[in-house]
Amino acid sequence: MSEKLATLSFSDGKPPVDFPVLGGSVGPEVIDVRALYAKTGMFTYDPGFMSTASCRSTITYIDGDAGILEYRGYPIEHLAEQCSFLEVAYLILRGELPDKQQLDEFVSVVTRHTMVQEQLLRFFSGFRRDAHPMAVLCGVVGALSAFYHDSIDIHDSRSREISAFRLIAKLPTITAMTYKYNVGQPFMYPKNSLSYVENFLYMMFGTPCDEWKPNPILTRAMERVLILHADHEQNASTSTVRLAGSTGANPFACISAGIASLWGPAHGGANEAVLKMLAEIGEARNIPAFIKRVKEKEDHAMLFGFGHRVYKNYDPRAKIIQKTCHEVLEELDLKDDKLFKLAIALEKVALEDDYFIKRKLYPNVDFYSGIVYKALGIPVSMFTAIFALARTVGWIAQWTELIGDPDQKIGRPRQLFQGPRRRDFVPMGKRK
Numbered sequence: 001m002s003e004k005l006a007t008l009s010f011s012d013g014k015p016p017v018d019f020p021v022l023g024g025s026v027g028p029e030v031i032d033v034r035a036l037y038a039k040t041g042m043f044t045y046d047p048g049f050m051s052t053a054s055c056r057s058t059i060t061y062i063d064g065d066a067g068i069l070e071y072r073g074y075p076i077e078h079l080a081e082q083c084s085f086l087e088v089a090y091l092i093l094r095g096e097l098p099d100k101q102q103l104d105e106f107v108s109v110v111t112r113h114t115m116v117q118e119q120l121l122r123f124f125s126g127f128r129r130d131a132h133p134m135a136v137l138c139g140v141v142g143a144l145s146a147f148y149h150d151s152i153d154i155h156d157s158r159s160r161e162i163s164a165f166r167l168i169a170k171l172p173t174i175t176a177m178t179y180k181y182n183v184g185q186p187f188m189y190p191k192n193s194l195s196y197v198e199n200f201l202y203m204m205f206g207t208p209c210d211e212w213k214p215n216p217i218l219t220r221a222m223e224r225v226l227i228l229h230a231d232h233e234q235n236a237s238t239s240t241v242r243l244a245g246s247t248g249a250n251p252f253a254c255i256s257a258g259i260a261s262l263w264g265p266a267h268g269g270a271n272e273a274v275l276k277m278l279a280e281i282g283e284a285r286n287i288p289a290f291i292k293r294v295k296e297k298e299d300h301a302m303l304f305g306f307g308h309r310v311y312k313n314y315d316p317r318a319k320i321i322q323k324t325c326h327e328v329l330e331e332l333d334l335k336d337d338k339l340f341k342l343a344i345a346l347e348k349v350a351l352e353d354d355y356f357i358k359r360k361l362y363p364n365v366d367f368y369s370g371i372v373y374k375a376l377g378i379p380v381s382m383f384t385a386i387f388a389l390a391r392t393v394g395w396i397a398q399w400t401e402l403i404g405d406p407d408q409k410i411g412r413p414r415q416l417f418q419g420p421r422r423r424d425f426v427p428m429g430k431r432k
Contacts, residue, residue: 006031008040026061043414049234055242056405059092059397060233067313071231072096080320085226086110086196089168089393092231093400107196113169114190114199116177117147124181133178133385134263140174141167142256152250154403163251164396171389172196176203179382197223200389205377217331221324221372228317228365229387231394233310237261237268241395243411245402258395259388268384268391271370274305275339275380284345295355305367306350307359317365325368328375340371 004021017039020032030053037043046052061070069076072091079088083097090098090106098106123143127136144166145152151162177187180203188203198214201222206212232238240261244254262268281290293301308315329335347363350356373383402408 060231064310080227092397110169136178145252171392172200175389221328226390229390245399246411268387270366272383275370277304307361308364312360314362315364318363321368
């Protein structure tokens with residue numbers, strides 16, 4: 001079969017140039033423009049990479065128009081309802097769902113790596129007690145390479161595997177320690193008798209004074225939240241991890257870079273922004289006035305938790321998290337919670353308003369996840385840190401894929417320069 005080509009033609013009489021068209025297993029085809037500069041002396045201009053595929057990947061597929069999210073071909077709805085987080089982590093990292101023996105071995109290795117090097121505990125005392133958890137997380141995760149430098153040889157498959165296990169296992173411990181340090185409570189060491197998610201909740205909310213017992217409904221809710229955030233294709237933080245990885249940086253440094261990128265309110269901080277927005281609205285009767293401000297862009301008012309860069313339909317994760325939200329509020333006897341009722345009222349107004357319908361601004365996962373966190377007793381400042389804990393699995397898988405891709409080179413985006421042309425230097429005494 002002959003190669004499919006795309007032809008670039010010019011209006012100034014230059015001869016046309018052909019480029020290969022590459023097809024994936026599903027989704028849009030892509031035009032391979034790697035030879036563009038060599039053939040034409042030109043680059044493409046694509047701010048925000050709106051139409052640029054930066055890599056080949058086999059991990060996550062999104063169809064934003066149809067509202068589809070799949071990990072390794074499995075719909076997110078099936079995984080969130082039927083799998084544990086570590087089962088999904090195995091799938092994302094290894095490419096296939098594990099059998100019982102494979103999962104048991106995987107869980108056992110992760111469980112044995114949950115403790116952190118004791119000296120790392122002293123690292124926290126260098127931060128102010130009121131430091132934002134994401135600032136602490138960036139620093140502590142970045143410092144892991146100083147404590148576990150025996151596994152940072154990126155060209156050794158065994159080292160990469162050990163680092164992957166260490167990151168997945170230790171992120172819940174470090175995240176919980178960040179919270180404990182913030183509130184002035186003692187760190188809780190992990191318990192090997194608890195599951196991955198139970199352990200995280202225990203380290204977050206347990207104290208040496210009282211016996212802590214897991215609540216299966218709340219544990220399952222957190223499990224779903226982590227699964228929904230485990231990976232999301234080539235988003236800003238994942239692209240950051242890949243870009244850092246392309247330089248040969250160690251995995252701990254790359255994940256720290258991803259955490260820094262996730263911190264932005266337009267990315268991982270969106271669920272925090274949703275809570276602040278709902279607090280600002282206050283009452284359901286204030287919704288029409290708030291919607292009016294959003295439409296007229298008054299005071300930079302924004303409807304956080306609605307719309308998505310990729311999804312032009314209802315975010316499939318939002319449907320799952322909405323159901324989870326109901327379960328948590330019912331279990332905690334918060335079904336009449338003012339915040340949740342306000343969120344439902346805002347959702348109804350936005351979904352029925354032509355302004356938002358025409359712009360396809362449907363609720364996304366951030367709209368409900370913040371309410372779930374708040375119901376569980378997690379402070380707003382910790383929302384993005386928990387997002388980072390979940391996304392670490394995807395970041396590691398994406399980083400590993402990058403390392404094994406022979407097509408990948410050090411990331412080096414081009415630019416359209418529109419600054420001053422070359423000019424002569426003017427000595428200080430002659431400048432006007």
